[in-house]
Amino acid sequence: MRTIERGAEAMLSSTDYLDMDAIVKTRLPKRYRDAELDRSLRNARTRKEARLLREARIAGVRTPYVYDIDMHEDSITMEFIRGPKLRDVLGRDMPGARTACEKIGLALARLHSSGISHGDLTTSNMILEGEEVCLIDFSLGNMPASDEDLGVDIHLLRRAFMSAHSEVAELFDSLLSSYLRHNPGGKAVVAKADDIQKRGRYT
Ligand SMILES: Nc1ncnc2c1ncn2[C@@H]1O[C@H](COP(=O)(O)OP(=O)(O)O)[C@@H](O)[C@H]1O
Ligand SMILES: [Mg+2]
Structure with missing residues (x-):
């Protein structure tokens, strides 16, 4: 895995998943937040992101495919989209x-x-x-x-x-x-x- 970006909320790393180029978005713990609250917030956002990426695609919007979701690491493995922001x-x-x-x-x-x-x-x-x-x-x-x-x-x-x-x-x-x-x-x-x-x- 290679780190691509480290933002305020998440770390993005490139990897491969079943021989496909993939990116892993891992939501990082925030130490200033109460540990329990932090865990549930990260969990909720991870779940929400995976769900909305899928719902948006169903609505006809191009979004990365979600390959995997890990609720312990709070990470989503998804399709790597090639191109500039x-x-x-x-x-x-x-x-x-x-x-x-x-x-x-x-x-x-x-x-x-x-x-x-x-x-x-x-x-x-x-x-x-x-x-x-x-x-x-x-x-x-x-x-x-x-x-x-x-x-x-x-x-x-x-x-x-x-x-x-x-x-x-x-x-x-x-x-x-x-x-x-x-x-x-x-x-x-x-x-x-x-x-x-x-x-x-x-x-
Ligand atoms: N599926 C993806 N394919 C390629 N690049 C991505 C993908 N997801 C995120 N990135 C890159 O990582 C950056 C941060 O990801 P993003 O989901 O926007 O997290 P943040 O919440 O930190 O803004 C994006 O601006 C983009 O450059
Ligand atoms: Mg962003």
Whole structure:
């Protein structure tokens, strides 16, 4: 196993699983939390992530296949997705940027119309796999998602485009119109996101 990334919550290592390239996401203990609480939180997030990766795929969204889940280690072994994070490539000189954004809008419409929220929707949690966009990191998602959860997704994504990708902020319009085209309930979600922005929460 080779460590790829060590974030605040989890460690990512590459490995192989039945001869397939795989990645292991292990949720790390947080020493400042009560041990019992820490264990149950890590357990809950691991289970939730594995479940939502699967539910999202059933909804027609590209996500990594879950190969294995270990409730003692709090780890998920999943398909290794080849490609850069969208965050690192989305810019003026990215070929097909508009198409990619329309695909994100479609993916999000499929998620939301199946009652799933992502919870941490930024371009760091999207991998550009050839011309497709794969969504990862669902541990803060919900199913069934509340109206607020759905609004937060749009709010966070809009904020990511306005800050990390401000030179291509207008691409968010393509994303949003694709989202609205494919999600009948989308207008209400965008209204909720506007509301959240006005309240100045989640900033
Ligand atoms: N299935 C995967 N295939 C390839 N890279 C991945 C995969 N899952 C995670 N990564 C890489 O590891 C990073 C962190 O994983 P992520 O699930 O987003 O955890 P965190 O909660 O720490 O943000 C991602 O930004 C991505 O670069
Ligand atoms: Mg992440």
